[in-house]
Amino acid sequence: MSDHRGSFYARDRDWHPPAYTPDYKTSVLRAPKQALLSLDNTISEMTGPVFGHDMLGPRDDDLITNWSKTGDAIGQRIVVHGRVLDENGRGLPGVLLEVWQANAGGRYRHHKETYHAALDPNFGGCGRCITAADGSYRFRTVKPGAYPWPNRVNDWRPAHIHFSVFGHAFAQRLVTQMYFEGDPMIWQCPIVGTIPDKRGVEQLIAALDRRNTTHMDALAYEFDIVLRGRRATLFENRMEGT
Amino acid sequence: MVQRRDDLKESPSQTAGPYVHIGTNPNWVEITGVWQGDLGLVLVGPDTKGERVLIKGRIFDGLGKPLNDALVEIWQADADGLYNSPEERRGRADPNFVGWGRQPTDRDTGEFRFETIKPGRVPYGDGRPMAPHITVYIVARGINIGLHTRLYFGDEAAANAECPVLNRIEHPGRRQTLVAPRGEEAGLPAYTFDVHLQGHHETVFFDV
Numbered sequence: 001m002s003d004h005r006g007s008f009y010a011r012d013r014d015w016h017p018p019a020y021t022p023d024y025k026t027s028v029l030r031a032p033k034q035a036l037l038s039l040d041n042t043i044s045e046m047t048g049p050v051f052g053h054d055m056l057g058p059r060d061d062d063l064i065t066n067w068s069k070t071g072d073a074i075g076q077r078i079v080v081h082g083r084v085l086d087e088n089g090r091g092l093p094g095v096l097l098e099v100w101q102a103n104a105g106g107r108y109r110h111h112k113e114t115y116h117a118a119l120d121p122n123f124g125g126c127g128r129c130i131t132a133a134d135g136s137y138r139f140r141t142v143k144p145g146a147y148p149w150p151n152r153v154n155d156w157r158p159a160h161i162h163f164s165v166f167g168h169a170f171a172q173r174l175v176t177q178m179y180f181e182g183d184p185m186i187w188q189c190p191i192v193g194t195i196p197d198k199r200g201v202e203q204l205i206a207a208l209d210r211r212n213t214t215h216m217d218a219l220a221y222e223f224d225i226v227l228r229g230r231r232a233t234l235f236e237n238r239m240e241g242t
Numbered sequence: 243m244v245q246r247r248d249d250l251k252e253s254p255s256q257t258a259g260p261y262v263h264i265g266t267n268p269n270w271v272e273i274t275g276v277w278q279g280d281l282g283l284v285l286v287g288p289d290t291k292g293e294r295v296l297i298k299g300r301i302f303d304g305l306g307k308p309l310n311d312a313l314v315e316i317w318q319a320d321a322d323g324l325y326n327s328p329e330e331r332r333g334r335a336d337p338n339f340v341g342w343g344r345q346p347t348d349r350d351t352g353e354f355r356f357e358t359i360k361p362g363r364v365p366y367g368d369g370r371p372m373a374p375h376i377t378v379y380i381v382a383r384g385i386n387i388g389l390h391t392r393l394y395f396g397d398e399a400a401a402n403a404e405c406p407v408l409n410r411i412e413h414p415g416r417r418q419t420l421v422a423p424r425g426e427e428a429g430l431p432a433y434t435f436d437v438h439l440q441g442h443h444e445t446v447f448f449d450v
């Protein structure tokens with residue numbers, strides 16, 4: 001039987017955004033120009049930190065109440081849930097997901113924010129959770145608003161939630177964003193547009209999930225995240241023996 | 243036709259954006275009390291084995307301006323060269339050292355700083371020892387996919403010269419972009435790891 005603990009499948013750089021994407025202006029001065037050094041994984045990339053469920057507080061995964069001062073956060077209540085899988089389709093347990101987002105009006109609680117939309121005194125905008133044994137996760141929040149940002153004169157971000165994902169190895173480290181089914185602004189956004197393939201964009205659009213709404217509480221969106229898969233060590237052992 | 247495979251594709255990366263710290267370092271951006279303390283600020287405790295060192299540096303854009311809105315993570319082995327990870331099969335790492343750290347770059351100066359220990363050597367795939375190094379991962383506004391690189395130590399000239407990874411870099415001059423010169427600060431060895439995103443001194447970034 002094969003044991004999938006070998007090195008990770010090479011990252012498909014054509015599926016990810018390239019570094020230099022001039023329609024997203026900030027990338028122009030922040031994009032490395034030299035070729036990357038390609039390296040088969042060493043143990044430095046095949047290992048990574050472990051985060052235990054015991055570090056989580058009871059409301060870390062509930063953005064509606066985890067910054068509450070006087071009541072719940074304002075906005076369309078939603079549950080975001082799904083699984084973290086690897087490229088072989090296996091659920092990955094113990095994956096730390098950190099999320100951050102604007103409030104329902106599209107405003108971030110941050111000193112650099114300049115959008116006129118109002119702050120919500122009951123919304124901080126951060127949450128986190130760790131996947132269960134089958135790779136599943138779930139958090140509750142409000143649907144973030146779209147917001148304008150300084151890029152081209154009239155650029156707006158579609159509604160989105162940022163995700164930082166720790167897999168089992170540093171080779172799997174990923175930061176990405178989740179978008180919402182049916183939002184026409186997805187296809188007008190220069191940051192979304194850094195993704196070269198339309199199917200790649202679609203992979204980041206969460207589906208409205210009417211089956212998992214919570215009664216008189218929240219709509220649900222389903223969003224699976226895929227991290228790099230890894231080779232079966234069977235093959236590597238054979239190579240060592242030859 | 244051949245048998246169909248149902249392999250999945252890795253989720254595409256998207257920039258961490260300017261507000262990444264809301265999610266990773268909320269206390270640092272005045273969103274206090276959601277959880278106690280930001281993750282990854284402290285690497286070393288009183289019982290951690292190894293030589294205390296300071297790692298610091300800045301990340302420069304193509305016009306030489308330091309990034310004041312980036313997020314830097316480090317990942318390293320313990321003093322004996324063992325990783326504190328279930329994937330580590332060679333022995334048990336120091337239980338008092340996780341080996342992972344995370345810091346925002348300073349809003350004014352752009353500097354990041356880690357107090358950690360100097361890692362031991364770990365083997366390359368073929369068993370040869372690599373020089374002591376720390377994995378460095380950088381995300382920020384304007385960076386579409388996280389940048390992965392390594393810090394090597396300026397006072398390890400012999401180990402660096404035989405490191406199979408450093409020697410994979412074709413131009414010897416570019417190897418130096420990964421070597422942090424040693425100085426001293428507050429009685430500790432201090433290694434300065436300045437990262438250049440572009441230009442003549444562009445840092446070597448990895449596809450691993």
Ligand SMILES: [Fe+2]
Nearest residue numbers: 157160162259
């Ligand atoms: Fe955003």
